Amino acid sequence: MKKVLFALALAFVAVSCGSHFTVTGPVSDLDSAPDGAMVYLYNYNDKATTIDSVAIVDGTYKFKGDADPAKLYVTELRWPGKKNRDRSWQAMFIPEKGKLVLPIEKNNREAFGAEGGPLNAKYGEFMKDVDTKTGDEINPFCLEVFEANKDNYVGIEAVRTVIRSLEIEEIEALMAQSPALSQDIYINRALNAKKGEIATGEGMPFVDFEGITFDGTPVRLSDYVGKGNWVLCDFWASWCGPCMREMPNIRKVYDAFEGKDFMVLGICGWDNDEEMIARRIEEKGMLWHQIYMGLGRDHTDAYGIMGIPTLILFAPDGTVYKRGRELRGESMYETVKEALGAK
Helix, strand or coil: CHHHHHHHHHHHHHHHHHCEEEEEEEECCHHHCCCCCEEEEEECCEEEEEEEEECCECCEEEEEEECCCCCCEEEEEECCCCCCCCCCCEEEECCCCEEEECCECCCCCCCECCECCHHHHHHHHHHHHHCCCCHHHHHHHHHHHHHHCCCCHHHHHHHHHHHHHCCHHHHHHHHHHCHHHHCCHHHHHHHHHHHHHHHCCCCCECCCCEEECCCCCEEEHHHCCCCCCEEEEEEECCCCHHHHHHHHHHHHHHHHHCCCCEEEEEEEECCCCHHHHHHHHHHCCCCCEEEEEECCCHHHHHCCCCCCCEEEEECCCCEEEEECHHHCCCHHHHHHHHHHCCC
16 A cells, blocks of 8 residues: 555656746846846736746756746846836746756847747747748738647747737637637737727727826826817826827927817826836926826726827817827827817
């Protein structure tokens, strides 16, 4: 009986070991990192939640965990005060079973996949190959990769690459073929965003949400929208370069039309760097009202927004008048002018 139990125990250990991954590697340029720096492990879809963290020993880190070929993990050197958007000392890998090697280099933002695993090799190969595709080549290529990798993250990444060009029915059909895809946070967010964009398209009523002013006072979108004025809403963040490049166009519209049954309203979200936000507001002359949303996504999820800047022009009755390209660049001024009937 003891022999049987011992054999079962050995079998259990063998199975358990087979479902684990280890990832290790050197960390470069440590002499330029601040004191207190450690290597953190987190899911690519959830940077805010740490899976594990380790000290660096002799210039090397090591993690061990449960294998999951449908996930993408990130190893990153962090320290107190490091900004969320700082991608230095970062590398990504699929936590497939086995022993993986993944160096963390200070300025390498293209460290896709670890050595030592076939899925990671596929992931790295895909990330290189997709950059060589142009125009009509991208969608067929990515969908072909998905067909061959429905049960792992390579297939998920292939769909993520083209998801904005797919219709809702196409996305749902792909999700039905792959439990891994249907459970991915980003895929579900993108699908819901497409549905949200349709629900808040031109002619549809506004969807309310709540944030705060920069002095901490609770405020809602409905405090401004649907009150009898035209409202141009700008969804932005302080770290967003395209958002900053759009500010002169918004300021031009503000200077021309503010107060004539028209107002500009900033919606600052996906951002918790209050010092940088304040600096951007001063630098860019954002004289208009702002609603601060922090790192939350309720406001962008409500309007199906996957990228910023996004601008939406609300009519006096609170319905969506315009959103999209007509409110970008030099077209913004003409679109608002036409809406107001200005001469």
